[in-house]
Amino acid sequence: MSKPQLLLVDDDSETVQVLGRMLAEEGQLRFALTGGDALRLAHEQPPDLVLLDAEMPGIDGFAVCRAMKGDPALSRIPVIFLTSHHDARIEAAALDLGAADFVSKPPVASQVIARIRAQLRAQRVATTSPSGEAERPTVLAVDDDPLAREAVAQALNGLDLQLLFADDGQEALALAQRQAPDLILLDIDLPHEGGLQICAQLQALPRLQSVPLVFITRFNDPSTEARALEAGGTDFIAKPFIPAVLQARVRSLLRARRQAEAVLRAEREHWRRLGDDRMAEIVAVAPEALITTDAQGRIVLINQAACCLFQVREEDALGQPLAQWLPQDALRPRRGPVRVLLPQATGDAVPVEITRTPLGQAEEQLNSLWLRDLRGQERAEQARRDQLTAETASHTKTLMLSYFAHEIGNPLTGILGFSQLMSLDPHHPLPPPQAERLRLITTSAQMLQSLMRDVLDVNRFETGQFQIRHDRLDLAEIVRQALPGLATQAAEHTVQMTLDGDERPLWILGDADRLRQCVLNLGSNGIKYNRPQGRLTVRLQAEDGQVRLSFADEGAGMTADQQAHLFEPFNRLGRAGQGHGIGLALTRQLVLAMDGQLQVCSTPGQGTTMTLVFPAATDATAAR
Structure with a gap:
């Protein structure tokens, strides 16, 4: 302090x-x-x-x-x-x-210091302790000497006071507990217990903590005065006292007490009114609807949220029966909240939960109703149900894909194996027409095998089971190794494929097998969706700390709407018979898993460019 x-x-x-x-x-x-x-x-x-x-x-x-x-x-x-x-x-x-x-x-130092401390203490107590203002101040005088009590009565006779007298400390305590005085006059020299001890007991009572206490004693020395004031006294008067001085001191102390009480009451009234105003503001802007009705069911208070819920203005609702907006069943007294549908002038009925709280009795009874709009809660519950349904469907799809891939994989392996044996059998060579048909069977089986591999990869991504390596690789070398595998497909579609770019190594961090898969997927798309006699340009370049690999075809291109659905699995964008619609979605996931990007630039009638962008790996980059 x-x-x-x-x-x-x-x-x-x-x-x-x-x-x-x-x-x-x-x-x-x-x-x-x-x-x-x-x-x-x-x-x-x-x-x-x-x-x-x-x-x-x-x-x-x-x-x-x-x-x-x-x-x-x-x-x-x-x-x-x-x-x-x-x-x-x-x-x-x-x-x-x-x-x-x-x-x-x-x-005298001890006397001055004691009086200053007493006044400061009295000032603090007067501004923090509750008290009420009596019509006539009550003064309690405690003295075992009848002549001293008579002298006090005569000295204070001119003041409009209620005087109480006590012979000893215990009687003083009993009187003070029955009727809290506004001022206490206390002799130091009392039988049984001294005035200093009685002072401590009186001031220990909560109702007397702010009551000024004046010691009146025949021991008129600075030491006694200092002890009395340090014990909690507000003032110190020596016997025999001058009546005018006692009267003036009593009048001064009572005046100071009345002033302190007036200030304290004013402060409390200020904060009470401020609190009422704040409470009214809080109720007015509360997010939940609040309505209060009188004993006849007429609205006496309605906040903004309730006006919005009822689609009515406050001035139009006040004084009107609440039954005009709520069904009578919702207004019956009952324990706990009730759920009702609130009709709306425009739109669907609103589900609300009503909690009713009665206040007062008979004609003075008020009923407060809290109305909680349940639309948000019901939307949240529907969202949770939808999420659970989606998660269940995803889990079911995962199980089904795994089952079909496993069950289809076994016979598919047999088909490819026997197709290879038939094409390589030197003792029973097939005539050209049958060999061509066998080639078509083998190609279809290989496409199915590729489809199942891609489906399983997508499923692994969705379930978090897909593992990607981050090795330091030369992307240019991987592209040069993978492109020859597209030569047959390019020849069948009469597409010319060229590779442009630097001969130097282009280092990135990635998974070699998955990079080859991405190159083959994008190259295959550039061939399938190209025009006859078209060109597929594969370009490698390094700039600004990035390595770029692009596939530019001269096909039909895509509209903005088609590009918006480009990476949706099994969506072939209306191009029947061209692929299974999953390779591009898988390629994008693989590239993102290797910290890269897949960029698309397409113009209808002019072609499409697919570009893979990876951060360049420096010599100091460590494999992860």
Whole structure:
């Protein structure tokens, strides 16, 4: 906690120096030698307490105190008068002006420090503790001496107070618990338990924590005074007291308490109203619909979400029966939420969940209804069902593909094996027509075998079982090795195939077998979808840290709509009889798995260029 700000005001520079040394550890000190300087400093930065000389040239201490108490910004700052002329009338006048305390010069360190701490403590408690304001303040006087109690009664007779008296500490505690006083006058020298112990017990009661407590005692020495104030006392008065001084001090303490209560009530009212306003704003913009009806079922509150749900303006809904929008069955009292369909002027009925909460009884009863729009929840549930259906279908498809590939693979291997034996049998050569038919059978079986291999590869990709190597490879060498395998197909389609590019090695990271598969797939597409007597140009080049391999044909090309569906498995883009529509989708997946890209550029009537782009691998690149 930061130290309190103390403003010391005295026209005697020596006294200011003495006070400065005395209070150096008590707070952050500022000094003023005139009343005008004191008011200026107080306005610039209001202090927590002012220690004020009563007699100063020009603006004296009384004028300074009067000006501070008349200024709302400074009125709550406790002022302790410090004067060398201790007169009962001067003290009473100072207290009536609003001073918190009155101390005589020369200052005694223990006494001044104790009074400053007491006032600062009282100020903190007064601004944080709850209390109510009684019509007539109650003062509890605790003293075992009947004459002392009579003197207190006579001194305070002129004030409009309710006086309570107690002979000892236990009676004081019992009275305070029955009726919390606004001020306590406590003798230090009490039977059984001393006043200091009673002070601690009284202030331990929650209702009395903010009640000022004044010690009245015949022990008039600085040591006793310091102990009393450190124990929790707000003020200290010596016996025999001057009635006018006691009356002024009581009046001052009660006035300070009333002011603190007024400020605290104002603060609470401010925050209560602010809280009500904030709550109204929160309800108004709440995402869920809220409606409150009176005992007759008429709408008395409706927020923005409810207006949107009912498709009605707030001013048109207020005062109208809620049954105009909700079915009567939904309005019957019941435990738990109820689900209903809310009709809409436009569009389908909206499913809502209604939770009803009654407040109050009989004619004063209010019913609050929270309406939760279930459309989002139902859409989410439908999405979850659709996802589960899709996952189930995908799993079923995977099982079926694996089963068919396995079951078809065995007889297919037999077909290819016997076809090879028949074509190579020197003892029973086939006549040319039969040999041609056998070649067609072999070609079809090989196409089926390629299809099944591609289908299984796609399935492995979808299930995360596909493994790709990342070895350092020369793409140019792989292309030169793979292209001769397309020569027969190119000849059959009368397509001329050429290879352009650098002779130097083009290093990338990839899987050699899968790269050959990609080259064959793209080359085969460039031949199949080319025009008769067309050209397929295969080009290799390296630039900007990338290696590019392109296949440019002179075929029919593709429209923008066809390109949008190009990589969908089994979609042949309306070209019946040309491939099975899976090779290109598989090629793209293989290239992406090797950190590459497959780019497409196609113009209807002019042809298509498919380009593989890979990051170039440097000599320092390590195989993964």
